[in-house]
Amino acid sequence: MNDKAFARLEEVVLDPIFPEVDVALRQGRHIDRDEGDSYAFLLDAQDTLEPFYMRYGWDLIHASDGFFYLLPRGDQLGQRHLSVGEMLVGQTLALMYLDPTTLQAGGVVQRPQLVARLAGLIGERELVSALNPRRRKYDERIAQETVRTEVGKALRGLAGLGFVEILGEEQLRLRPPLLRFAEPVRGLEDPQSALARLVAVGKAVMAVAEDAEEDEP
Amino acid sequence: MPVDSFRLIGSLHRDGASLELKTVDLCFLVALYTRANDGALTGFDEEALLDVFEQVCEVVEPGADNPRKRATHAVQRLRDQRLLSRVDGAGVVRAGEYAMTSLASAIVEFYMRDDALTRESLTLLTKTLLASLAELKTAARKATSGEDWRALVVAPLRVTVADLVAGIERRQRGLDAQQEEVQRRVGELLQAEWFDAVERCQGLLDDTTSTLAELNAVLLHDTNQMQGLLQDVEQLATTFGAVEAEEAVQRVTEQVDRVAAWGSARQCAWSEYYQYVHRFLRDIVRLDPSRALSERIRNQLAGWSERPFALVVASAASIRLLRELEGRVDRPAVVRPKRDREVPLEEVAIDLEPAELEERVRAALAAAPDSLAGVVRQVLPEVPAPRRFLAVGRIAAQVAAEANPTSARERPWVAVPGDIEIEDWHLRRNDHP
Numbered sequence: 001m002n003d004k005a006f007a008r009l010e011e012v013v014l015d016p017i018f019p020e021v022d023v024a025l026r027q028g029r030h031i032d033r034d035e036g037d038s039y040a041f042l043l044d045a046q047d048t049l050e051p052f053y054m055r056y057g058w059d060l061i062h063a064s065d066g067f068f069y070l071l072p073r074g075d076q077l078g079q080r081h082l083s084v085g086e087m088l089v090g091q092t093l094a095l096m097y098l099d100p101t102t103l104q105a106g107g108v109v110q111r112p113q114l115v116a117r118l119a120g121l122i123g124e125r126e127l128v129s130a131l132n133p134r135r136r137k138y139d140e141r142i143a144q145e146t147v148r149t150e151v152g153k154a155l156r157g158l159a160g161l162g163f164v165e166i167l168g169e170e171q172l173r174l175r176p177p178l179l180r181f182a183e184p185v186r187g188l189e190d191p192q193s194a195l196a197r198l199v200a201v202g203k204a205v206m207a208v209a210e211d212a213e214e215d216e217p
Numbered sequence: 218m219p220v221d222s223f224r225l226i227g228s229l230h231r232d233g234a235s236l237e238l239k240t241v242d243l244c245f246l247v248a249l250y251t252r253a254n255d256g257a258l259t260g261f262d263e264e265a266l267l268d269v270f271e272q273v274c275e276v277v278e279p280g281a282d283n284p285r286k287r288a289t290h291a292v293q294r295l296r297d298q299r300l301l302s303r304v305d306g307a308g309v310v311r312a313g314e315y316a317m318t319s320l321a322s323a324i325v326e327f328y329m330r331d332d333a334l335t336r337e338s339l340t341l342l343t344k345t346l347l348a349s350l351a352e353l354k355t356a357a358r359k360a361t362s363g364e365d366w367r368a369l370v371v372a373p374l375r376v377t378v379a380d381l382v383a384g385i386e387r388r389q390r391g392l393d394a395q396q397e398e399v400q401r402r403v404g405e406l407l408q409a410e411w412f413d414a415v416e417r418c419q420g421l422l423d424d425t426t427s428t429l430a431e432l433n434a435v436l437l438h439d440t441n442q443m444q445g446l447l448q449d450v451e452q453l454a455t456t457f458g459a460v461e462a463e464e465a466v467q468r469v470t471e472q473v474d475r476v477a478a479w480g481s482a483r484q485c486a487w488s489e490y491y492q493y494v495h496r497f498l499r500d501i502v503r504l505d506p507s508r509a510l511s512e513r514i515r516n517q518l519a520g521w522s523e524r525p526f527a528l529v530v531a532s533a534a535s536i537r538l539l540r541e542l543e544g545r546v547d548r549p550a551v552v553r554p555k556r557d558r559e560v561p562l563e564e565v566a567i568d569l570e571p572a573e574l575e576e577r578v579r580a581a582l583a584a585a586p587d588s589l590a591g592v593v594r595q596v597l598p599e600v601p602a603p604r605r606f607l608a609v610g611r612i613a614a615q616v617a618a619e620a621n622p623t624s625a626r627e628r629p630w631v632a633v634p635g636d637i638e639i640e641d642w643h644l645r646r647n648d649h650p
Contacts, residue, residue, distance in 0.1 A: 028530035033496075058531060065500055070531040078534055081527035090528070091518045098501055098511045100407035104400045106490045121518050130522055161530055176500070180528055185513035195526055207525035 005044050009052055012045045025053075025060070025070045026077070030162035030177035032067035042068045065176045067162070073202055081205045085131050085154035087181075092118045093164055094181040097174040107174045108167065115151055236298055243328070244273045245291055246300065249317055250325040260304050260316040266292055295321070338388060339432055343439035346381045349373065350446040357453040357462070366459040370450065374465040382472040389479050392432075396487065399425050403494060412506040415498050422491055429484050436480035443473050574600065574608055578615045582644075589616055589642040590631040597634045605635040613639070620644045 006012045021038045024031065031038045042049070046062060053060045057076035062068050072079035082090065096102055096109050096117060119127055128143040131150040159166045163180075165173040179186075183203065184195040198204040238246075248269050252258065261269070270288035274281055281287065292315070295301040300321035305314040317325075356369035399421050406414035406421075447470045454462035501510075574596065581595040593612055600608045616622060622642035631641040 026531055026533035027535075028532050066496070072529065072531050078532045079529055080532040081529050083527070084525070087525070087527050088518070088521065091514060091521065095511060095514045095518070098505075098514070100404050100411075103407065103494055103497060104404040106400075106493050121515065122522075126522065176496070179500075182510060182514050182517075184526070185517050186510065191513070191517065192524070195524070199526070202529055204526045204528050207527045 006048050009048050012048045012052075015041065015045070017041045018045075024162075025068070028070070028080070028161050030067045030069040030175075030180070032065075032162065032176045034165075034175060035162075039066075039068070063177075063180070065179045067175075067177045069162075069177070071203060081207070083154065083157065084207065085150045086157045087207070088118060088122065088127070088130060089114070089151055089154040090158055090163060090178065090181045092121060093158070093172075093174055094178040095121075097176075097178045098182075102174065109172050109174060111151075111155075111170045111172060114155075114172065115147065118151070119147070238298075238300075238324075241273065241277055242291060242294060243324070244277050245270050246295070246317065246321050246325050247328065248273045250322060250329075253317065260314045262314050263292075266301075266315055300324070339385065339435050342381055342385050342388075343435060343443070346378065346385075347439060347442055347446070349377050349381065350443060350450070353378070354446055354449050354453075357450050360453075360457065360459075363459065366454070366457065366462045370454070370459070370462045371465045374450075374462070374469055378469050379472065382469060382476060385476050386472070386479075389476070389483075392428075393483070396425060396483070400490065407502065411508045412502055415502055418494065418498060422494060426487065426491055429487050433480040433484045436477055440473055440477040440480075444470065447473065570604070571611065574611055575615060578612050579619070582616070582620050585644075587644055588631075589613060589622060589644065590633055590639060592616055592620075592644075593633045593639060597637075602635055605637060609633070609637060609639060616642070616644070 006015075012018060017037055018041070021031065021041055024038070031042060033039050042060075042062075046060065046068075050060045053070060057072060057074040059071040059073060060068060061071050092114060093109075096114065097107070102109055122130065124143070124147070127147055132146045155164065155166060155172065158164045161177075162175060163177050164175060167173055183198060185191050187194055189197075195204065199206060249261065249266070252265075252269060253261075267285060267288040270291055271284045274284045274287065292301060296303070296315075299318055301315050302318050303313045304316045353370055353373055356373075357366070360366045360369055403418045403421055406418055447466050451463055451466040451470075454460075454466060577596045577599065578592060581592045584595075586592050586595070589612075593609060596612055597605055597608060622644050624640075624642045628640040628642070630638045632638050
């Protein structure tokens with residue numbers, strides 16, 4: 001048992017770091033070991049905070065990869081699912097996180113590397129249609145610009161949720177919560193069953209395709 | 218940037234200085250350097266140069282055509298880039314003798330250097346440095362003249378002490394390069410062998426970590442002592458008024474600070490890297506020994522559009538903060554300035570003059586004048602002087618409309634009352650069309 005473990009909820013709430021951590025968790029942020037103080041606080045307060053958040057309809061999850069996040073069990077206090085762009089970028093970043101070549105730079109990758117990897121894995125046209133399904137006509141220049149814009153938007157979203165840290169214009173630090181994107185294929189079971197299980201426990205939803213179409217202006 | 222650097226940059230630009238070395242050239246330089254060191258040679262005759270090149274060629278490009286000719290070109294390339302210089306001054310009288318320039322030696326030394334800080338080398342350097350500084354302090358106490366300060370303090374500070382600190386810095390750079398090499402090696406080992414490489418990676422990491430920790434301990438301990446001694450020397454210099462010595466001490470102090478800062482910065486950076494790799498080995502490599510996870514994610518991503526799913530995250534709305542209550546301020550509405558749309562009428566006296574002029578012209582025309590000038594002369598004297606010019610125009614207009622005038626191509630200018638001249642028209646009588 002940690003020396004600083006809290007005995008009562010009151011002590012947890014009165015801790016100076018509580019408001020910051022609480023707000024971050026409620027906004028969907030994943031807190032990992034790199035956020036030293038917040039992570040240590042959550043480790044200490046985990047036993048007290050789990051029942052606290054449960055009353056709001058949230059599960060405080062402590063993943064074995066070393067990060068905390070709140071999982072909504074209902075709509076009581078708000079939830080959302082990641083966008084198509086965030087999912088595609090997140091899975092690609094997870095793949096890069098597992099790549100030993102990323103180790104040399106201490107988990108830092110370049111944004112162009114990400115875009116190239118994403119386009120290589122999915123295909124440029126498929127990527128454009130996935131990121132901007134409303135556009136029917138294909139123009140190479142606009143398509144590439146769209147990809148860059150949507151990837152940038154997705155990265156900002158993922159950074160806000162603690163999956164990645166944006167270190168400047170071009171650099172990104174990959175963080176352990178990215179392994180959430182690997183959850184459906186992590187175990188030995190069939191990926192479809194694993195996904196169905198994740199959907200059943202509320203960790204994922206089957207995404208709805210956007211169907212509206214839009215012509216080039 | 219110091220002025221000298223600007224001058225150097227300017228002259229390099231002006232002379233179009235550049236370096237372009239092929240691998241075989243570099244190898245040639247290394248071979249020459251080694252040969253010179255082993256044989257304590259100060260120069261090479263032309264034959265020896267060509268022999269060395271041929272030997273290098275046999276190793277790096279076996280089977281290359283015409284090595285003798287290539288050797289001649291290589292020697293010329295190196296001479297053009299000031300890496301080899303001819304030192305005999307015999308010109309065309311006999312074959313030349315050549316020596317490597319300091320630039321060539323520096324390039325080779327860069328590639329040959331494998332100095333990196335070890336606990337032993339660092340301890341040796343810091344202890345020597347401390348001993349030198351202690352001697353300097355003693356000399357500074359005894360210095361009684363500016364000449365003493367220059368000879369006993371400034372010169373050793375600039376040469377001996379600065380060289381020792383530079384030696385530490387150089388070895389630090391060597392260790393930096395070693396660290397980079399370790400990082401690259403860890404990545405390559407995992408890429409090639411994945412789970413089987415865990416133990417070796419761990420070993421590499423631990424070795425570097427302990428080296429850095431030891432070095433940092435030595436640096437922390439010894440740099441404190443160095444700074445203390447340097448402060449004492451600076452104090453003595455200030456008291457004596459030896460400005461040159463003060464400046465020299467400050468320069469060395471800056472170097473020592475840099476050395477100390479390097480230690481903690483590298484340890485901090487390495488600690489982050491160590492933790493990251495350690496976590497990678499523990500959470501990823503050990504838990505996925507067959508490295509199947511990457512392949513599965515790749516498949517998941519490739520098939521994602523057919524079976525799209527999305528992760529769920531919490532998204533509570535931010536707490537709404539109400540604005541502080543403020544006393545209501547009545548602000549006047551924005552309106553246009555009021556303007557009276559009904560402009561009041563004003564009485565204006567009727568100007569009868571145009572009508573009277575018209576009547577007089579008509580009366581004059583009734584008398585059947587034969588020219589415009591005749592009408593003007595009859596009417597104009599009754600018009601006030603300031604208005605005559607205007608009146609002439611009106612008379613001409615009325616005459617043109619009512620009297621059927623004719624005009625030659627060249628009309629004569631005729632004087633009329635009021636110092637005015639007009640172009641005259643001939644008037645035809647209406648009764649004689």
